[in-house]
Structures are given as C-alpha cells and as structure tokens.
Amino acid sequence: MKKICLFIALGLLAGACEIPFSIDDISEPRFFVEFIPTAGDQETAIKVAYADAAYAKKPSAFYDISTNNFRVEVNGKRVAPEKMEWDHQGNVWKSSLKGKFVPGDQVSVTVEDNKTPAASASTTIPEPPKIASIDITKSDDKEGSDGRRFVVKLDRVVADGEYYGISITLVDEYYTAELSLMPPSMKIDTLRSSYHTTPGQVATMSDINNLDLDGFASVNYTYGGLISESSFYMLGDMMVSSYSPMVLLASRQFDGNSYSFYLNANFDISDMFDGVDFGGDTDYQPDDTYVDPDDEYYEPEEPESYSIPIGSKSWYKIEVFRLSEELYNYCKAQYLMDYNILANFGVTPPNFTYSNVRNGLGIVGGISMCSSELIPDPFNKEPEMPSFTDLMNMLKQQ
C-alpha cells in the first residue's frame, strides 16, 4: 500500500510541473505617477517613479528627475511651482507642490523625459462634503463588548456616481490610580483593528457572508499620499503612523444623505500594560514603541512603579472625503491588490490594475475633505478612585 501511495504522490508531484515562459513583450518603460491634489491650502505630495519593464534582461539603472520633467496645468494653464525639492529612494522621486486648488479645478499632470514615453493624466477637484450631524449611540455587538454606532449625515443627498471616504480617529485618555494622565492621546487604526466592525452594518459572526464587502475596502491615506501593503516599499515611506485608514464608499452605500457604521471602541483596559490588543493588527505599547515579537534581543523593561488603570474617556474625530471616480477606482484596486490573492492564480477577475495615467502607471485623482471637531463619547464616565482594598486586589490581578 505504501508503494501505491508513494507512486500516487510522485505522480502528483510530476503533475504539478513548472513551465517557465517568456513574457518579455508585455511592457515597456513607463513613468509611475501618484498625485492626489486636494482642495485647500494643503501641500500636495508628488511621487514619480521610473518603472522598468519587468522582463527587461538588463538590470535597471537609477535615473534622476527634476522639476523640468514635471508639468502641472490647472484649467489649461501651467502652474509655475515656487520651488520643488526632490528627494528619492531608488527610482522613486518625491516632492510636494504648494498650490491652492479649488473645487472644480481641472488639474493635469505630464511627466516626460527623453527616454521614457510621456505620461499624462488629469482629474477634477471635487466639491468637499459637509457634515450636517453625527449621532452616536450605544450598540452592543455579539462578541461580548459594547460598541458605538455612528450615523453621519451630510448636508445633501449623495448622488449616483459620487465616491466618498470616511476616516475616524479615536482619542483615548487613560486614568490610573495615581490619576495621572497617560498617554495624553493615542491615535490608532481603529477601523482596521476592530475586526468585527463593518461600516454600514452591525456585523456579527453570523453576517460574515452577507457583508457589504465594499464597506471593508480601505486604504491608508495622508494628505497627498496613499499607502498599501503592496506598495509599501515602493513608496519608501516608513512613517506608516502618519497615514489614517480611509474606508472607501460608493454612493450606493449611503442611505440618502446618511452613512452609518459601527465601531467596536471598547477594549479591556487591563491589557494596557501588556500592549493593547486591537484585534491582531496592532501591538501597541504604552511607551509608543512597536515591538517585533520575533526580535530575540528584545527584553521588556521592568516598570519602575505600578500604575493601576481604572478607567478611560474617549473622543472621536470623523473625516469625510469626497473622491474623484478615478481615485476611488485606484484606491479600491490598491485594497484588492492586498486581499484578492486568488486573482494571482487566474481563478478570479484581476481587479488591481487601475490607472488613469495615459502611457503610464499610477493615479492623478482629486480629493477634498471635511472634518468634525473632537466629539466626546456621550457615554464617557468620570473615573472614580477605588478604595485601597480594591486597588490592592487589582494590583494582584495584574
């Protein structure tokens, strides 16, 4: 019997044979452009990269780029940049453009030199959204912790074909028995780390197959830049913490002018000194350092004194973005690139290739945004000083 099984196993191994093949002709050198102009006074980041044909037989060289290679036009008129300083990592060149774009501006970008086909793209700066109201209610999920349900209403009904994004920042104050404030604030990836949070629905485990999966799609955005797991090294930007997760929304995900989502904001504060577990994605340490669990030389420092966590207060800040259609498609593609891995095997549609750059790669897409003030959680409770006996018991439990 063993011989038969061995024969079958060898047969299967022989079956899954490798067939190298040449696909030299599928590409030629291109410019990669990422330019996401926004309405307002913000500087817009520019990323330009030389993209070599993947199957070129000669090793790719490093190239220079300067302001002379980069042209921006607003409503058909060239914008003369005051001063653009370019920094680079490999063939990825970064700069920023100071300029005040206004909603409705038609922004065109052209990148050219004498060895790569000129790449061009254009976009329109969308009208910024306006938040009319934000309602926060208490909503229990079925995983054993209470959460918050947010209803964000815009000042008008969302029309078909409009695209939005939403981002939420959670600010927490932790109180210890010493009543010292620590840390004063903390910005975390709440939407991504709350694994059973699905904006638009109150999700339970039993909803997993009915989820509106578009509601999951998110990218990390900061003014003028995107970052995704797949493009991390290309961007050469290690400051991930400066990016916020932006959940992508198509018009069909709004109910008239309102969009509701759920946030599992409540976590066990007793975990604070062990590193708060936000669902597996983030391992936050109180001293604001990220710990590599595989680092064999890491030795946790002994705390000098014991602090007893006794409560917390929360605030929320909500940002609503309006995205041009091309930017939405690009962001969605960036998201799917990370998560639809089956497409690599040719068994699902490939949906990670979006670009609106003619003769090039990347995105030129307009965005505009509005932001709420910091909103205190309506269910915040003022922490109370426990008795000495209770403190001792809590200390023992640590």
Added chain:
Amino acid sequence: MFAQEVEKRDTLDTSYVTAVKEKMRNTTQTGLMRLDGNKLRTTVAAFGTPDLIKSLQMLPGVAAGNELMSGLYVHGGDGNDNLFLLDGVPLYNVAHFGGFFSSFNTDMVENLDFYKSGFPARFGGRLSSVVDVETSEGNMKEYHGNFSLGLIDGRLQVEGPIVMEKTSFNIGLRRSWMDVITVPALLYVNHENGGNPKASGGYAMWDMNARVTHKFSKDSKLNACFYWGRDDLKAGIKEVDSESFMDIGLRTNWGSLTSSVAWEAKYGPKVNGKLMAYFTRSDSDVGYTFDVGSVKEKKEDSMLYFSDDEICDVNDTGIKYDLNWYPNSSNHVRAGASVAMHNYATGRKYEQKGTLFELFDETDGKDKTDNAAPTGEKYLAWEPAVYLEDEIFLAYNFTLNAGVRMALFGTSRKTWPSIEPRAALKWLITNDICAKLSYTRMGQFIHMVSAMYIDLPTNSWMPSTPEAGPMVSDQVAGGLYFTPGNFKINVEGWYKTMEGMLAYNGANAFYPPLVNWEKSFTSGSGKSYGLELETTYSIPNKLELSAYYTLSWSWRQFDAYYMFPFLDRNDNRHKVNLVGNWNFAEGWFMSFNWSWHTGNRITMPSHIIRTGDDYSTSVYESPFNAKLPDYHRLDISLDRKWVLFNGNIIHFNLSVYNVYNHMNASFAMLDKDENGNYRGMAYGLIPIIPTLSVGYKF
C-alpha cells in the same frame, strides 16, 4: 448533408411538410452546428464518459477556459451567457463536480443544436449561445438498454414500450464511484494515524433522465421529461485526546431538477403546435460545522459549536406555446408565447451553541446564543415573451428569415422591456455554394453571481436589479458555405458587442455576498470578432475528418479595472482542432481530437520599480496583459465491439486524454531565472489520463 445540419427534425412528418422542407434545404441560420447523439457518444472521453460540453469546446468560435472544466465561452462570451435547453426546459446548473463533467447524459441525447450566431427569434434570454438538447424517445416496440462502467462512474440506460406502439419510456442513470474509491484511501490514512485524528469525506454525483412518450394518434403525442442531478461533497476531521476534542466538517450539495409536459399536435396539413408546461430548479447548500469541547470520562461536552449553511435556490415555473404554420410554399411562419415565473432565494442558517456561550451568559447576563432561523432574501420575477419569425423564400435563390422577439422582465423594483430583432439572409449561389448574413440582438435578464472562473456551488443566479440591469448583445455574422463532393467547407465571420456585463469587484472570492450582491460587481462592456474555418471530409459510416480553425479577438472594458479596453482572459487568438472518427474494421472504431490554441491570458506584474540597491517592487499595468504558453493536447479513443450470440453487444473502450502528456499551464506567477531576470512561471496540473470502460448493450 446541409439539410441534416441546419434543419431541425420536425416531429410531425407529413407529405406536405416534407415537401416544404425539401424546399427549405439550407436554412438561413449562421453559426449553427448540429450534433446527433451517436456522434456525441463516440467522441473522446476524458474519464471514459462522453461529455456534451467538452464536445462543444472543440468547435470553432468556442473557448474552453480552464482545462477539464465545462467552460463554454462562445464568441467572446462570459461563460454564463449560454442558454442550455434540455427538452426545451432551461437548465441552470450544467456541470457536476466543479465543472469536470457536464450534466448531460449522452446515453439519453438524441441530438443537439448549437447556435453561436443567427439566433432564431424563438430563442432568447442569453447573450452568446443556445444549446438545445433533445433526449431520445423510448423505443415503442422493443426493450433495449445499455450499461457501462467507466473509471469514475457507471451508466445505465433502459428504454422500451409501456403500451406497444402507443407509449414508451426511456430512462438513463449515472453515478460516480469516487466516494467508493476514497474509502480505502481514508481507511489507510486513518489506520496510519491510529484513528486520531480521524478523517472522513467523499464525493458523489448522480443524475437521472427520464422520458415518457404517448402517441394519441399519428398527429398528436405527449412527452413528459424529467431530469434530476445531484452532487454531494463531504469532508471532515476529528481529533480527540484525553481532555478535549475538535471536530471540523464541510458539507456541500447542489444540483438541478427539470420536469416538463409537452403536447404536440397537428391541426391540419399546414399547422402544428406544441404546448409545454415546465418547472426547473437549481439549488446549492454550502455549509460547515466547527465543534470543540472537553472530554470527561469519555463523554464529549461541546463548548463551542458553529454551524453555517449558505443556501441558494432558483425555481422557474413556465408555460409556452410554439406554432408552426406553412401558409404556402414560400413561407414558414413560427410564432409563440411564453411566460415564466422566476423565484430566486438566498439564505443562510447559522447556529452557535455550547457551554462557552452559556458561560458568557452568566458573566454579563446577556444571551450570547445565536440560534438564528434561516435568513435571506427572495426575489420574484415574471418574464413574459412573444416571438414571430417567418422564413421567406424570395426570388433568385434568396431566403430571408426575419423575426422579432419581445420580452418583459418584471421585478418588484423595476420592469425591463427587451425588443430583439433577428434577421438572416441566405443566397444559394449554386447547389454547392451559398452565402449567409445575419443580425441578432439578444437580451439577458439574469446574472451569475460568481467570483471565480470555476463552477462552484457558491455560484448563484440573480435577477437584474436597478443597479445591475440586463445585458444586451448585438451580433452580425456572415459566411460562405461549400459542399463539394464529400467535403464541407464553411467560412464564417462575426462581430459582436456586449453591454451591461458584470465582473466581480470585491475581495471575498469564495463567498461573493448574496445580499446586496450587486454592490460587489462592476459593469462594463465587451467586444468580439473573428473568423472561423470548418472543413470536413466524410465517407458515410466509415470515416469523418474535421479541421476547425478560429482567429478571434475578445475585448473587455471595465472602467473600474482599467480605463482602456483590454483583452479578455479567454482571448485565444488562434485555435485549431483536428477531430477524426474512423470505423477502420468490423467492430473497431477509433476517434481522436487534437487541440491547439493560443494560451489563455493572465494578469502579471508588468513593471519593476527599483527602490534601492537591493529592493524593488512590482506594478500591474493592465488586466490580462500576459499570455500563457500555447495549449495543446491529443486525445485518442479506441472502441471494440463484439456482437454476442443473442445479438447483444459488449464493448470496451480505451480512452487516453493528453496522450503525449503535455502539461498545459493552469496558472502562472512571477519568477526569477538563475540570472535574476524576471520571467513567467506557469504550472501544469493535468497529466496523461488513460481510462478503460466496459459496456453491455442489449
């Protein structure tokens, strides 16, 4: 020869009708192929079982998609836009076991008409093709049957009279043996593991066709047809130690059922009609269980138990009437009306229980047990349709088939009309040469919710919604057809556009969401054009050699994927098929098929950006930008028959799939060669597959 291929057999023969049919030799349809059951049963079989859809895959203008699957991508279509009719009843689920076998039992097939263009007005509801399969009526005088046993399945077909020369039956059964084969494998694995963990599982598929025919008179008869096919897949593993246990199980079953009653009658020398009532159903249930708990004194205490079932059903009930009228020798009028009620239901049943949940209950006083009743959504849609077509014999050997089909599709949210003109013109230049031209518009109101290119039970049909409306195609086809001597040479070209196509744009590939499903799809368009060449040389009852060649382009435009048109995954630029059947000696029969086509397309990273001395990242420029290596394989089948002393026949069949063991690419990934240069690396999975089957015909 032409007449055999292009004119479907009329059920009621009369001298008048025969005379008219003689005049109607060489009907006007382009893109029509007729295959009879005998021919289907002699094609090369991958697992010893002849397969109707795989026979169609060999034809020009058709792409097969993934190897060994039941894909049928006709003239640039999407594979879910083919109308399969089994005895006139739409069949939704046309394949078993992830597409490895089609649902059609070839023992039961009398003939099939395969339309790729020039669709007559009597057909509608799908964009790309019509596969009209008719099962055989049972023998009215004698009992006959056929039993065969292949590598992975067995088939039994029996027919005969119920009332001599009045009523007959014909029944066909198929069942796979794979669950039987897996039993010893599981026994061995469990034996090697000492029974812990214990694996279980198996797969079985079966189907049954039945047809009862009753003749009231020579001008009137009744047919009752029935089909029922099921697939059942189970897998599980259970591990137990002295303190705990874990039990994980997967269960999936799916299938189809069709039933119909049709009354055919001749109302006079020039008119006959057919009234049919039918029901068709497709359903699937994909579920799993997860159970962990403690073991005390050999007693298992479930602490955490989940059970989840995803259910999807389509139920159609319909009635239709078709009329044939021969008002004079220059006209053949067809008219008809139908109405169908579609019921689409999606749902899920979820259950969780166990002592761990009860512990939560005690902790915070909340009920954490979720024994949800089945939930889901139901959609009801009505689809009335009428059609009228007239085959008109004009002067100078011209024939025109002009018609129109009008349909409505109404749901609670919206009603869509569809007006579909059809026209075909034929010019009989000489007795051996004719030219044809056709234009058709086709509408499709239903969509397949599928995230993968593989036939999975999680694929489900849904009606159009305001966000995902009907699909429409327009196709122009034309060709020249020669029949010199024993040769038949056809050259056809087509140009086709498709609007309202859908493509999945979400991340959950295995379970595309069924509630608000349209939110995860993006719409786009397609375009296809090409040229087909078909050459056949035949010596009746002795030899038939066919060569098919297709030159085609298939484009897609989905703005959410890419802002420019891109080539489709199944854009096989060149396709060649050589098919032969040779009755080379008494009792010996050989057939072969050699297939070659330009490789399917796949999406590969197109650019590399250097981000440092030793770092780089890859970028995708466009979908399906790379071509897999060319596909080719040879299949050979050898059949030996002996006639026994009692007149019965015993036959052996040896089929070899992929004779020269060419590993064709199934998928590909990015790779580096020994010099560090990027290249594609494809992976082939399907080796040579020899199969032996034995049969007994009585």
